[in-house]
Amino acid sequence: MRITVDHGLCDGLGQCTLVAPEVFALNDDERLEVAPDPAPELTQKVTAAARACPVRAITVEGA
Protein backbone atom coordinates (compact mmCIF):
# COMPACT_ATOMS: atom_id res chain seq x y z
CA MET A 1 0.00 0.00 0.00
CA ARG A 2 1.42 3.34 -1.06
CA ILE A 3 0.01 6.52 0.46
CA THR A 4 0.61 9.90 -1.14
CA VAL A 5 -0.45 13.18 0.39
CA ASP A 6 -0.69 16.30 -1.73
CA HIS A 7 0.49 18.88 0.78
CA GLY A 8 -0.60 21.62 -1.58
CA LEU A 9 -4.18 20.49 -1.09
CA CYS A 10 -3.98 19.31 2.52
CA ASP A 11 -5.35 21.95 4.86
CA GLY A 12 -4.68 20.11 8.11
CA LEU A 13 -8.37 19.50 8.66
CA GLY A 14 -7.40 16.24 10.32
CA GLN A 15 -10.39 14.16 9.26
CA CYS A 16 -8.07 11.30 8.24
CA THR A 17 -6.49 11.35 11.70
CA LEU A 18 -9.89 10.60 13.20
CA VAL A 19 -10.48 7.62 10.91
CA ALA A 20 -7.00 6.05 10.85
CA PRO A 21 -4.95 7.50 13.72
CA GLU A 22 -2.56 4.56 13.40
CA VAL A 23 -1.34 6.05 10.12
CA PHE A 24 -2.22 9.74 10.01
CA ALA A 25 -1.40 12.39 12.60
CA LEU A 26 -1.13 16.15 12.70
CA ASN A 27 2.02 17.62 14.19
CA ASP A 28 2.08 20.60 16.52
CA ASP A 29 1.83 22.93 13.52
CA GLU A 30 -1.29 21.05 12.36
CA ARG A 31 0.64 19.65 9.42
CA LEU A 32 -0.15 16.11 8.35
CA GLU A 33 2.36 13.33 8.92
CA VAL A 34 1.97 9.82 7.57
CA ALA A 35 3.44 6.71 9.17
CA PRO A 36 5.72 4.83 6.75
CA ASP A 37 4.77 1.30 5.65
CA PRO A 38 1.41 0.81 7.34
CA ALA A 39 0.49 -2.79 8.08
CA PRO A 40 -1.61 -4.43 5.36
CA GLU A 41 -4.46 -5.03 7.82
CA LEU A 42 -4.90 -1.25 7.98
CA THR A 43 -5.75 -1.05 4.28
CA GLN A 44 -9.47 -0.65 4.83
CA LYS A 45 -8.97 2.07 7.42
CA VAL A 46 -6.52 3.93 5.21
CA THR A 47 -8.84 3.93 2.21
CA ALA A 48 -11.66 5.09 4.50
CA ALA A 49 -9.38 7.88 5.74
CA ALA A 50 -8.71 8.93 2.15
CA ARG A 51 -12.45 9.06 1.47
CA ALA A 52 -12.92 11.13 4.64
CA CYS A 53 -10.59 13.82 3.29
CA PRO A 54 -12.75 16.76 2.22
CA VAL A 55 -10.06 18.18 -0.06
CA ARG A 56 -9.08 14.81 -1.54
CA ALA A 57 -5.42 15.23 -0.68
CA ILE A 58 -4.78 11.52 0.00
CA THR A 59 -4.14 8.92 -2.68
CA VAL A 60 -3.81 5.24 -1.83
CA GLU A 61 -2.31 2.85 -4.34
CA GLY A 62 -2.04 -0.90 -4.12
CA ALA A 63 -4.84 -1.11 -1.58
Place this chain on the structure above:
Amino acid sequence: MVGAGLAGVRAGEALRAQGFSGKLTLVSDEPEPPYDRPPLTKQVVTGTLTEADIRLPGTAELDARWVRGVAAVGLDRERRRVRLADGTELPYDGLVLATGARARPWPGEVPADGVLTVRGLADVRRLRSALAGGAREVAVVGAGFVGVELASSLAALGVRVTLVEPFGLPLRVLGGSVPGLVAKAARRAGVQLLTGTGVRGFHAEGEQVRGVELADGSVLPARLVVVAIGMVPATEWLQGSGLALPSGRVHCDKRLFARTPDPSGRGDPRIVVAGDVARCDAVRSADGPVPLEHWSNAAAQGELAGRNLLAGPDTAQPYAHVPSFWISAFGLRIRSVGLPGTGDRVAVEAGDPATDAVLEAHYRESRLVGAVSVNQGQLLAAYARRLHQAPEEAFLD
Protein backbone atom coordinates in the same frame (compact mmCIF):
# COMPACT_ATOMS: atom_id res chain seq x y z
CA MET B 1 -31.16 8.70 -4.85
CA VAL B 2 -33.26 11.78 -4.31
CA GLY B 3 -30.69 14.49 -3.70
CA ALA B 4 -27.38 14.42 -5.54
CA GLY B 5 -25.13 16.20 -3.11
CA LEU B 6 -22.34 14.52 -1.21
CA ALA B 7 -24.63 12.10 0.68
CA GLY B 8 -26.49 10.96 -2.43
CA VAL B 9 -23.33 10.52 -4.47
CA ARG B 10 -21.57 8.59 -1.69
CA ALA B 11 -24.60 6.31 -1.42
CA GLY B 12 -24.41 5.62 -5.15
CA GLU B 13 -20.68 4.93 -4.94
CA ALA B 14 -21.22 2.50 -2.06
CA LEU B 15 -23.94 0.66 -3.98
CA ARG B 16 -21.61 0.21 -6.95
CA ALA B 17 -18.65 -0.71 -4.75
CA GLN B 18 -20.79 -3.43 -3.16
CA GLY B 19 -21.53 -4.86 -6.59
CA PHE B 20 -24.95 -3.40 -7.33
CA SER B 21 -25.26 -3.62 -11.13
CA GLY B 22 -28.85 -2.46 -11.56
CA LYS B 23 -30.12 0.94 -12.59
CA LEU B 24 -29.13 3.95 -10.51
CA THR B 25 -30.92 7.27 -10.87
CA LEU B 26 -29.87 10.45 -9.10
CA VAL B 27 -32.41 13.25 -8.88
CA SER B 28 -31.44 16.81 -8.02
CA ASP B 29 -33.39 20.05 -8.08
CA GLU B 30 -30.15 21.86 -8.91
CA PRO B 31 -29.06 22.06 -12.55
CA GLU B 32 -25.34 21.63 -11.81
CA PRO B 33 -23.43 18.37 -11.57
CA PRO B 34 -22.73 17.38 -7.93
CA TYR B 35 -20.37 19.67 -6.04
CA ASP B 36 -18.85 20.11 -2.61
CA ARG B 37 -20.46 22.70 -0.39
CA PRO B 38 -17.75 23.62 2.17
CA PRO B 39 -15.74 25.78 -0.27
CA LEU B 40 -18.83 27.77 -1.28
CA THR B 41 -18.61 30.20 1.62
CA LYS B 42 -14.83 30.35 1.48
CA GLN B 43 -12.72 29.81 -1.64
CA VAL B 44 -15.57 30.17 -4.12
CA VAL B 45 -16.54 33.54 -2.61
CA THR B 46 -12.96 34.76 -2.58
CA GLY B 47 -12.35 33.40 -6.07
CA THR B 48 -9.48 31.05 -5.29
CA LEU B 49 -11.57 28.05 -6.43
CA THR B 50 -13.82 27.93 -9.45
CA GLU B 51 -17.05 26.03 -9.92
CA ALA B 52 -15.14 23.39 -11.87
CA ASP B 53 -12.72 22.94 -8.97
CA ILE B 54 -15.43 21.94 -6.52
CA ARG B 55 -17.18 19.28 -8.61
CA LEU B 56 -17.40 15.93 -6.89
CA PRO B 57 -15.14 13.44 -8.64
CA GLY B 58 -16.11 9.99 -9.82
CA THR B 59 -19.69 10.72 -10.79
CA ALA B 60 -19.13 9.52 -14.36
CA GLU B 61 -18.03 6.11 -13.04
CA LEU B 62 -21.35 5.69 -11.26
CA ASP B 63 -22.94 4.70 -14.56
CA ALA B 64 -26.10 6.44 -13.42
CA ARG B 65 -28.99 8.26 -14.96
CA TRP B 66 -29.05 11.90 -13.85
CA VAL B 67 -32.20 13.91 -13.50
CA ARG B 68 -31.10 17.52 -12.97
CA GLY B 69 -33.00 20.67 -12.26
CA VAL B 70 -36.14 18.73 -11.35
CA ALA B 71 -37.42 18.49 -7.80
CA ALA B 72 -39.11 15.47 -6.28
CA VAL B 73 -42.62 16.46 -5.21
CA GLY B 74 -44.10 13.30 -3.78
CA LEU B 75 -43.44 9.80 -2.51
CA ASP B 76 -45.85 6.91 -2.79
CA ARG B 77 -44.36 4.14 -0.69
CA GLU B 78 -47.10 1.67 -1.46
CA ARG B 79 -46.56 1.85 -5.22
CA ARG B 80 -42.83 2.55 -4.76
CA ARG B 81 -42.82 5.66 -6.91
CA VAL B 82 -41.17 9.07 -6.58
CA ARG B 83 -43.16 11.79 -8.26
CA LEU B 84 -41.18 14.58 -9.95
CA ALA B 85 -42.10 18.20 -10.59
CA ASP B 86 -42.25 17.58 -14.34
CA GLY B 87 -45.02 15.04 -13.81
CA THR B 88 -42.93 11.93 -14.37
CA GLU B 89 -42.81 9.10 -11.87
CA LEU B 90 -39.71 7.11 -10.97
CA PRO B 91 -40.25 3.55 -9.78
CA TYR B 92 -37.80 2.22 -7.20
CA ASP B 93 -36.79 -0.97 -5.46
CA GLY B 94 -34.57 0.99 -3.09
CA LEU B 95 -34.60 4.68 -2.27
CA VAL B 96 -31.99 6.96 -0.72
CA LEU B 97 -33.37 10.16 0.77
CA ALA B 98 -30.63 12.77 0.69
CA THR B 99 -32.42 15.99 -0.18
CA GLY B 100 -30.44 18.03 2.32
CA ALA B 101 -31.73 21.39 3.36
CA ARG B 102 -32.44 24.90 2.18
CA ALA B 103 -31.32 28.15 3.69
CA ARG B 104 -33.92 29.36 6.16
CA PRO B 105 -35.62 32.36 4.57
CA TRP B 106 -36.10 35.64 6.43
CA PRO B 107 -39.46 35.38 8.19
CA GLY B 108 -40.80 38.66 6.86
CA GLU B 109 -40.85 40.94 3.88
CA VAL B 110 -37.63 41.25 1.95
CA PRO B 111 -36.71 43.72 -0.84
CA ALA B 112 -36.33 41.96 -4.18
CA ASP B 113 -32.77 43.20 -4.77
CA GLY B 114 -29.78 42.84 -2.53
CA VAL B 115 -30.96 40.34 0.07
CA LEU B 116 -29.58 36.82 -0.28
CA THR B 117 -29.32 33.53 1.50
CA VAL B 118 -26.39 31.22 0.78
CA ARG B 119 -26.73 27.48 0.45
CA GLY B 120 -25.90 26.48 -3.13
CA LEU B 121 -23.80 27.49 -6.10
CA ALA B 122 -26.54 29.68 -7.57
CA ASP B 123 -26.57 31.74 -4.34
CA VAL B 124 -22.81 32.24 -4.42
CA ARG B 125 -23.03 33.34 -8.05
CA ARG B 126 -25.54 36.00 -7.02
CA LEU B 127 -23.31 37.06 -4.15
CA ARG B 128 -20.27 37.33 -6.40
CA SER B 129 -22.13 39.27 -9.01
CA ALA B 130 -23.40 41.73 -6.36
CA LEU B 131 -19.80 42.20 -5.20
CA ALA B 132 -18.64 42.65 -8.79
CA GLY B 133 -21.43 45.20 -9.17
CA GLY B 134 -19.80 47.33 -6.53
CA ALA B 135 -21.36 46.28 -3.21
CA ARG B 136 -18.69 47.29 -0.69
CA GLU B 137 -20.85 47.41 2.41
CA VAL B 138 -22.37 44.09 3.37
CA ALA B 139 -24.46 43.09 6.35
CA VAL B 140 -24.53 39.46 7.37
CA VAL B 141 -27.45 38.55 9.61
CA GLY B 142 -26.76 35.48 11.73
CA ALA B 143 -23.38 34.40 13.10
CA GLY B 144 -23.65 30.64 12.75
CA PHE B 145 -21.34 28.60 10.53
CA VAL B 146 -22.42 30.14 7.24
CA GLY B 147 -22.56 33.71 8.54
CA VAL B 148 -19.16 33.53 10.21
CA GLU B 149 -17.43 31.96 7.21
CA LEU B 150 -18.98 34.46 4.82
CA ALA B 151 -18.06 37.40 7.06
CA SER B 152 -14.49 36.12 7.14
CA SER B 153 -14.31 35.65 3.37
CA LEU B 154 -15.88 39.04 2.64
CA ALA B 155 -13.54 40.79 5.08
CA ALA B 156 -10.61 39.10 3.32
CA LEU B 157 -11.88 40.62 0.05
CA GLY B 158 -11.72 44.07 1.59
CA VAL B 159 -15.48 44.44 1.92
CA ARG B 160 -16.83 46.34 4.92
CA VAL B 161 -18.75 43.69 6.81
CA THR B 162 -21.17 44.03 9.67
CA LEU B 163 -22.09 40.75 11.31
CA VAL B 164 -25.33 40.93 13.27
CA GLU B 165 -26.19 38.16 15.70
CA PRO B 166 -29.47 38.51 17.57
CA PHE B 167 -28.84 35.79 20.14
CA GLY B 168 -25.34 36.39 21.48
CA LEU B 169 -21.82 35.52 20.45
CA PRO B 170 -20.86 34.01 17.08
CA LEU B 171 -20.82 30.19 16.90
CA ARG B 172 -22.37 30.06 20.34
CA VAL B 173 -23.35 26.39 19.78
CA LEU B 174 -19.69 25.51 20.33
CA GLY B 175 -19.85 26.65 23.94
CA GLY B 176 -16.86 27.36 26.18
CA SER B 177 -14.45 30.14 25.30
CA VAL B 178 -14.51 29.59 21.52
CA PRO B 179 -17.40 31.97 20.70
CA GLY B 180 -15.56 34.74 22.56
CA LEU B 181 -12.37 33.98 20.61
CA VAL B 182 -14.29 34.15 17.34
CA ALA B 183 -15.80 37.50 18.33
CA LYS B 184 -12.35 38.91 19.11
CA ALA B 185 -10.86 37.56 15.90
CA ALA B 186 -13.74 38.93 13.83
CA ARG B 187 -13.21 42.43 15.25
CA ARG B 188 -9.47 42.11 14.70
CA ALA B 189 -10.20 41.30 11.05
CA GLY B 190 -12.12 44.55 10.75
CA VAL B 191 -15.62 43.14 10.98
CA GLN B 192 -18.15 45.24 12.86
CA LEU B 193 -19.79 42.68 15.14
CA LEU B 194 -23.15 43.43 16.71
CA THR B 195 -24.10 40.76 19.22
CA GLY B 196 -27.39 40.45 21.02
CA THR B 197 -28.84 42.77 18.41
CA GLY B 198 -32.20 41.88 16.95
CA VAL B 199 -33.19 42.67 13.39
CA ARG B 200 -36.64 44.12 12.65
CA GLY B 201 -36.48 44.17 8.90
CA PHE B 202 -35.01 45.90 5.89
CA HIS B 203 -35.05 49.38 4.40
CA ALA B 204 -35.27 49.70 0.64
CA GLU B 205 -35.33 52.30 -2.09
CA GLY B 206 -37.69 50.88 -4.62
CA GLU B 207 -36.74 47.23 -4.65
CA GLN B 208 -33.07 47.77 -3.75
CA VAL B 209 -32.12 47.16 -0.12
CA ARG B 210 -30.46 50.13 1.55
CA GLY B 211 -30.15 49.00 5.13
CA VAL B 212 -31.00 46.69 7.97
CA GLU B 213 -33.33 48.01 10.65
CA LEU B 214 -32.11 46.92 14.05
CA ALA B 215 -34.20 46.28 17.16
CA ASP B 216 -33.36 49.68 18.64
CA GLY B 217 -34.76 51.38 15.53
CA SER B 218 -31.38 52.38 14.11
CA VAL B 219 -30.60 51.52 10.51
CA LEU B 220 -27.40 49.85 9.46
CA PRO B 221 -26.63 50.94 5.88
CA ALA B 222 -26.06 48.04 3.49
CA ARG B 223 -26.36 47.54 -0.26
CA LEU B 224 -26.11 43.82 0.18
CA VAL B 225 -27.51 41.71 3.00
CA VAL B 226 -26.84 38.03 3.53
CA VAL B 227 -29.43 36.32 5.70
CA ALA B 228 -27.71 33.35 7.40
CA ILE B 229 -30.16 32.18 10.03
CA GLY B 230 -29.90 28.44 9.62
CA MET B 231 -31.40 25.84 7.38
CA VAL B 232 -34.68 24.09 6.81
CA PRO B 233 -34.61 20.40 5.89
CA ALA B 234 -36.03 19.78 2.41
CA THR B 235 -38.84 17.42 3.31
CA GLU B 236 -42.06 19.23 2.29
CA TRP B 237 -42.32 16.74 -0.55
CA LEU B 238 -42.50 13.87 1.94
CA GLN B 239 -45.64 15.14 3.67
CA GLY B 240 -48.25 12.45 3.28
CA SER B 241 -45.66 9.72 2.58
CA GLY B 242 -46.24 8.13 5.97
CA LEU B 243 -42.62 8.63 7.00
CA ALA B 244 -41.87 10.04 10.44
CA LEU B 245 -40.78 13.68 10.05
CA PRO B 246 -39.98 15.05 13.52
CA SER B 247 -38.99 18.74 13.29
CA GLY B 248 -39.15 18.39 9.52
CA ARG B 249 -36.31 15.88 9.28
CA VAL B 250 -36.58 12.30 8.15
CA HIS B 251 -36.35 10.11 11.20
CA CYS B 252 -34.20 7.05 10.63
CA ASP B 253 -33.18 4.16 12.83
CA LYS B 254 -29.60 3.32 13.81
CA ARG B 255 -29.09 1.55 10.50
CA LEU B 256 -30.40 4.56 8.57
CA PHE B 257 -33.71 3.03 7.47
CA ALA B 258 -36.50 5.60 7.38
CA ARG B 259 -38.87 5.22 10.31
CA THR B 260 -42.60 5.20 10.03
CA PRO B 261 -45.04 5.94 12.83
CA ASP B 262 -45.36 2.12 13.15
CA PRO B 263 -45.24 1.49 16.92
CA SER B 264 -42.84 -1.44 16.43
CA GLY B 265 -40.26 1.18 15.44
CA ARG B 266 -39.43 -0.76 12.29
CA GLY B 267 -38.16 1.31 9.42
CA ASP B 268 -39.14 1.03 5.76
CA PRO B 269 -36.72 -1.67 4.50
CA ARG B 270 -36.53 -0.02 1.06
CA ILE B 271 -35.75 3.52 2.18
CA VAL B 272 -32.55 4.81 3.74
CA VAL B 273 -31.71 8.37 4.79
CA ALA B 274 -28.43 10.30 4.80
CA GLY B 275 -27.00 13.75 5.36
CA ASP B 276 -28.50 17.05 6.52
CA VAL B 277 -32.04 15.81 6.03
CA ALA B 278 -31.67 12.91 8.47
CA ARG B 279 -32.46 12.69 12.14
CA CYS B 280 -30.73 9.46 13.01
CA ASP B 281 -31.34 7.45 16.18
CA ALA B 282 -27.64 6.55 16.29
CA VAL B 283 -26.53 10.14 16.83
CA ARG B 284 -27.82 11.34 20.15
CA SER B 285 -27.16 13.37 23.21
CA ALA B 286 -28.71 12.70 26.59
CA ASP B 287 -31.69 14.70 25.31
CA GLY B 288 -32.35 12.58 22.22
CA PRO B 289 -31.29 12.37 18.56
CA VAL B 290 -29.21 15.28 17.27
CA PRO B 291 -29.25 16.14 13.58
CA LEU B 292 -25.82 16.80 12.05
CA GLU B 293 -25.27 19.25 9.24
CA HIS B 294 -21.64 18.64 8.41
CA TRP B 295 -19.63 17.34 5.47
CA SER B 296 -18.19 14.37 7.35
CA ASN B 297 -21.64 13.20 8.40
CA ALA B 298 -23.03 13.45 4.86
CA ALA B 299 -20.04 11.48 3.54
CA ALA B 300 -20.12 8.72 6.15
CA GLN B 301 -23.89 8.43 6.33
CA GLY B 302 -24.25 8.41 2.54
CA GLU B 303 -21.76 5.59 2.26
CA LEU B 304 -23.40 3.48 4.97
CA ALA B 305 -26.88 4.22 3.61
CA GLY B 306 -25.86 2.75 0.24
CA ARG B 307 -24.32 -0.34 1.83
CA ASN B 308 -27.24 -0.91 4.19
CA LEU B 309 -29.85 -0.48 1.49
CA LEU B 310 -28.23 -3.24 -0.51
CA ALA B 311 -27.64 -5.44 2.56
CA GLY B 312 -31.19 -5.09 3.87
CA PRO B 313 -32.22 -4.40 7.47
CA ASP B 314 -31.22 -7.80 8.86
CA THR B 315 -27.52 -7.54 8.00
CA ALA B 316 -27.23 -3.75 7.89
CA GLN B 317 -24.60 -2.14 10.13
CA PRO B 318 -25.40 0.54 12.70
CA TYR B 319 -24.07 4.04 12.09
CA ALA B 320 -21.02 4.48 14.34
CA HIS B 321 -19.46 7.70 13.10
CA VAL B 322 -17.96 10.15 15.57
CA PRO B 323 -19.30 13.57 14.50
CA SER B 324 -16.66 16.02 13.39
CA PHE B 325 -16.52 19.34 11.66
CA TRP B 326 -14.19 22.20 10.98
CA ILE B 327 -14.51 25.87 10.37
CA SER B 328 -11.74 28.29 9.56
CA ALA B 329 -12.48 31.95 9.99
CA PHE B 330 -10.54 35.10 10.83
CA GLY B 331 -7.32 33.10 11.13
CA LEU B 332 -8.76 30.66 13.67
CA ARG B 333 -8.74 27.00 12.74
CA ILE B 334 -11.59 25.50 14.70
CA ARG B 335 -12.16 21.74 14.77
CA SER B 336 -14.58 19.65 16.72
CA VAL B 337 -15.39 16.03 17.50
CA GLY B 338 -18.47 14.63 19.19
CA LEU B 339 -21.32 16.88 20.25
CA PRO B 340 -19.67 19.70 22.20
CA GLY B 341 -22.82 21.79 22.44
CA THR B 342 -24.59 19.14 24.50
CA GLY B 343 -22.38 19.17 27.59
CA ASP B 344 -22.94 20.76 30.98
CA ARG B 345 -19.29 21.49 31.77
CA VAL B 346 -16.37 22.74 29.67
CA ALA B 347 -12.75 22.18 30.67
CA VAL B 348 -9.66 23.74 29.10
CA GLU B 349 -7.39 20.70 28.67
CA ALA B 350 -4.58 22.23 26.62
CA GLY B 351 -3.41 25.67 25.61
CA ASP B 352 -4.96 28.88 26.77
CA PRO B 353 -7.93 30.76 25.34
CA ALA B 354 -5.99 34.00 25.76
CA THR B 355 -3.50 32.83 23.13
CA ASP B 356 -5.92 31.66 20.42
CA ALA B 357 -4.63 28.10 20.84
CA VAL B 358 -6.79 25.99 23.06
CA LEU B 359 -8.47 22.66 23.41
CA GLU B 360 -11.68 22.42 25.37
CA ALA B 361 -13.37 19.17 26.35
CA HIS B 362 -17.10 19.09 26.94
CA TYR B 363 -18.60 16.82 29.58
CA ARG B 364 -22.09 15.90 30.54
CA GLU B 365 -22.43 14.52 34.05
CA SER B 366 -18.66 13.99 33.90
CA ARG B 367 -18.81 11.89 30.70
CA LEU B 368 -16.97 13.15 27.64
CA VAL B 369 -19.42 14.24 24.92
CA GLY B 370 -17.17 16.30 22.66
CA ALA B 371 -14.10 18.46 22.19
CA VAL B 372 -13.30 21.67 20.33
CA SER B 373 -9.86 22.83 19.30
CA VAL B 374 -8.65 26.21 18.12
CA ASN B 375 -5.33 25.95 16.28
CA GLN B 376 -4.70 22.67 18.16
CA GLY B 377 -6.24 20.14 15.78
CA GLN B 378 -3.48 17.62 16.50
CA LEU B 379 -5.08 16.92 19.87
CA LEU B 380 -8.50 15.91 18.59
CA ALA B 381 -7.80 12.37 17.37
CA ALA B 382 -7.31 11.17 20.93
CA TYR B 383 -10.70 12.58 21.91
CA ALA B 384 -12.34 11.01 18.87
CA ARG B 385 -10.89 7.66 19.92
CA ARG B 386 -12.29 8.05 23.43
CA LEU B 387 -15.69 8.92 22.02
CA HIS B 388 -15.57 6.00 19.61
CA GLN B 389 -14.37 3.44 22.12
CA ALA B 390 -16.86 4.39 24.78
CA PRO B 391 -19.92 5.17 22.75
CA GLU B 392 -22.20 4.43 25.68
CA GLU B 393 -20.55 7.41 27.33
CA ALA B 394 -21.61 9.75 24.63
CA PHE B 395 -23.91 10.03 21.67
CA LEU B 396 -23.91 6.52 20.21
CA ASP B 397 -26.67 4.49 21.73
